[in-house]
Amino acid sequence: MVPLNYYLILGAVVFAIGVLGVIVRRDLIVVLMSIELMLNAVNLTFIAFACFLGSMAGQVAVFFVMAVAAAEAVIGLAIIISVFRYRQTLDLQEMQLLKW
């Protein structure tokens, strides 16, 4: 059996890649994908613990996360489309409306 630590390390690495993607990439769609990556990393961790501890609670949480992730993807993509229609770009560097 693969030890728990391996799953956890894999989850952490995937999560870190997701975070890095969100912070570094300039394309909104890639950022969205990176967020999905982070969610899936969390899912992986949940599953690993569920299996290791023999508890169903972890799996239930994963289903919740997946449902939320699906909704998020729908809304996120819709927003991205309307942003693109409005600005003809998805470059995050161009979107600095929060500045004073």
Add this chain to the structure above:
Amino acid sequence: MVAPTQSIAAELLRWIPLIPLLACLLNTFFGARLGKRGAGLLASFAVGASFAIALYIFWLLPASGVIRDTLYTWIESGSFQAKVSFEVDALTAVMLLVITGVGFLIHIYSLGYMGHDEGMVRFCIYLNLFIFFMLLLVRADNLLLLFVGWEGVGLCSYLLIGFWYHDHTNTIAGNKAFIVNRIGDYGFVLGILLLVTELGRQGIWTVDFAELQKHVQLLNPNMITWITLLLFVGATGKSAQIPLFVWLPDAMAGPTPVSALIHAATMVTAGVYMTARLHFLFLLAPATLSLIATIGAATAFFAATVALTQTDIKRVLAYSTVSQLGYMFLAVGVGAFSAAIFHLFTHAFFKACLFLGAGSVIHALEGEQDMREMGGLRSYLPTTYWTYLIATLAIAGAPFTAGFFSKDLILWQAYSSPLGSHQLWLIAWVTAGMTALYMFRQFFMVFHGSCRADEHVRAHIHESPAVMTVPLVILAMGSIFAGWLGTPEYLWGSRWDEWLEPIFGAAAKTHAGSAGDEILLMQLTLAIVALAILLAYFSYGREGKLPRNLSSFAWGAPYRLFFNKYYVDELYDFVIVRPFTSCSRWLALVFDPGVIDGLVNGVAKGTRGFSLIWREIQTGNIQHYLIGFLIGTLGILAYYLGQL
């Protein structure tokens, strides 16, 4: 148990000031519709009604009684209470009659004098408002309410001095009166506060006159001196004594009925009234009393010398008023409060008569006020002439006129009272002579000799209408008979002292002294008065002989000093006004833009500069914020992991 008539009187009491106030409000809102004549009649009627009620209450007032009418509690704080409450005792009754009586006559007179003025309605409003506040002042039963009236009459005085505001000098005169009064009032307020807190320290929180009188013994004598001195500062402002008298002569810029009512008969006597009302306090402060007597005598003398040289008919009367007020304070200062109020009473008649007579002359000459342009008006204005003569005799102190009795009483008190001295008497005696001199100088210059008005004006000289002459005649009669209430012991004794005795107690009594001395002093006074009248006649009264001014005598230097009013205005201008205005100018032009604005703008600039640095972290790029978020999260994580 209150007698039924008394409760009726108490009910009526509140209407004495309220009727003029109502008339004032009516005229404010509907005056334009009522027209000049309607507004004037309404105002006169209101004061007349007050006078009628005052007479009725005077009739009901028991010998030593007090009628009180409490409207509501104004201020309540712990055990401290100030009520809006009216009180009438013997002293107040006298003041009520003077204010409403003389006020009524002057209102009637104004119908003629101001009848064609554009501002007649406004004039009536101010005049009624003044009567209201003045009545409030004399009927208040506590110091705070008195102060409300005190300030109110000051306001009306200001409004009426600057009544003809198109002329800038009138506005300036109004400002001067207001500002000078403010200085006095400042002292007055401090006096009230000191009195209340000092008594409060003994556990008595009150401003009621009756309560104050009951507990006045609790006060520390030193404190009483300070309190009375501060209160007296207020009196010098309102009653135009040295050093705050400068506003009164300038106040003559107002219409003549105003000069008669406010700046001769009523408002300026408020200071005398206040000291009489608080006589129990002043009697405990001999140092203050002697100062008051000195200032009173000095003011009387000083103002009389100035009056000798003035050429404006109203200014002579103004300085004469200052001088007569000085007499009243002299009486207060020697503890003769009854005599002071008596002189106030008689002075109200003859000075109002003189002012109204002067108004009649000015009216006839189409606004001319310079006495050098008058003369010989005797034949043109017979009624004015005779009433003026009577009033002049009264103020000069001719035998059996009102001024004779009241002034002699003050002179006698100054001589014989334990607080008085022979020096005070001497000054007052010389002043009596000067009073006769300047009054007859004026009288002869205006009514005798040949007419010096130019042809055009002379053609239009006419006697004033009855609406103006009737008040003159009534006041002239008052100028004679008002004094008969308070004759000395060697005649038929003083009803006046008996009447006021419940108020002033033993202080009202004529001080012991032999009747022989009193008669001797009276004869001395008569002698100097007669001499002065003769001097006035030879200098000014003979046909075709009018020295251009007294400088044709050998003594030019003192003449110039008197004529320029001792340069007091210039002195104040130099010592106070100029440094003050230049200081203000510096503050306005240098300090305010530099320091105050600099401070405010500096704070803004500092904030702005500081935020210029910090706003650089606000890039608006969400990824930058996320880095911060990540670092923060990692930091917290590291911290908790470290705890493990």
